[in-house]
Amino acid sequence: MADAARKVAESLIDEHARGVNFHPFAPARGIISIADAYEVQHEYVRLQMQRRGACPVGYKIGLTTKRMQQMCGIDNSIAGVVLSDRVHESGVSLLASSYGRIGLEFEIAARLARDLRPDRDVVAPLEVAEAVDAVAPAIEIVDDRLADYRTLDALSLIADNSWNAGIVLGPFVRSWPDLATIEGVVLADGMVIDQGFGRDVLGHPFHSVAWLAKHLAEMGSTLRAGDVVMTGNLVTTKFPSQSSAYHFSVTGLGEVEATIHV
Numbered sequence: 080m081a082d083a084a085r086k087v088a089e090s091l092i093d094e095h096a097r098g099v100n101f102h103p104f105a106p107a108r109g110i111i112s113i114a115d116a117y118e119v120q121h122e123y124v125r126l127q128m129q130r131r132g133a134c135p136v137g138y139k140i141g142l143t144t145k146r147m148q149q150m151c152g153i154d155n156s157i158a159g160v161v162l163s164d165r166v167h168e169s170g171v172s173l174l175a176s177s178y179g180r181i182g183l184e185f186e187i188a189a190r191l192a193r194d195l196r197p198d199r200d201v202v203a204p205l206e207v208a209e210a211v212d213a214v215a216p217a218i219e220i221v222d223d224r225l226a227d228y229r230t231l232d233a234l235s236l237i238a239d240n241s242w243n244a245g246i247v248l249g250p251f252v253r254s255w256p257d258l259a260t261i262e263g264v265v266l267a268d269g270m271v272i273d274q275g276f277g278r279d280v281l282g283h284p285f286h287s288v289a290w291l292a293k294h295l296a297e298m299g300s301t302l303r304a305g306d307v308v309m310t311g312n313l314v315t316t317k318f319p320s321q322s323s324a325y326h327f328s329v330t331g332l333g334e335v336e337a338t339i340h341v
Contacts, residue, residue: 101226124240174339186311252332
């Protein structure tokens with residue numbers, strides 16, 4: 080499907096450039112399997128790297144909580160690639176007009192100290208913990224391009240790099256509490272708007288990393304030392320409708336902030 084994947088990827092580049100709303104395209108473009116969708120994603124990411132002079136720095140994992148799966152009507156986790164020119168430090172200000180529709184997801188990021196290559200079907204959380212160098216509170220920036228969630232399909236979403244449009248990282252810490260029990264609280268302009276727990280992400284955020292390691296192995300790739308992994312949204316995606324300052328604090332980890340100008 081190499082030629083077909085490249086053509087679909089080129090059409091995605093064009094749609095993003097022209098501000099076309101997201102629409103399900105997988106069935107019409109011959110994308111009939113998860114493997115097909117990730118092949119298109121690979122080509123789409125490659126084209127973005129060429130055009131922007133960027134390189135991959137890690138991955139995002141999406142749909143890791145029941146709340147997010149219900150929101151999107153998709154019952155399995157998905158992955159995308161994070162590129163270097165879209166990594167922001169805490170306190171960044173972003174223009175909503177730079178995106179089709181900007182969404183914010185509030186997560187725990189993990190940074191790998193060494194490669195994580197699964198040698199069996201199940202990757203134990205302890206293996207992940209031993210491979211992780213540090214963790215941080217983080218915000219994923221997504222661009223759903225005004226998608227209609229009633230018609231959303233997993234294959235089109237995966238092909239579009241799982242909607243990743245960047246990440247905002249708080250300070251990394253090398254000592255952390257049990258990530259299953261930590262609480263994350265989201266504030267907008269000083270008001271609490273949502274909260275969730277580490278256990279909401281597949282039972283433990285490191286379960287997400289284990290899933291990703293297995294997924295990459297199946298795709299012929301590897302989680303490598305230095306990679307940053309966005310483990311999944313503790314709450315549900317927030318779509319700013321007015322200019323606001325967002326603050327995400329995580330028990331025992333710290334906090335991260337981003338301001339969106341609408």
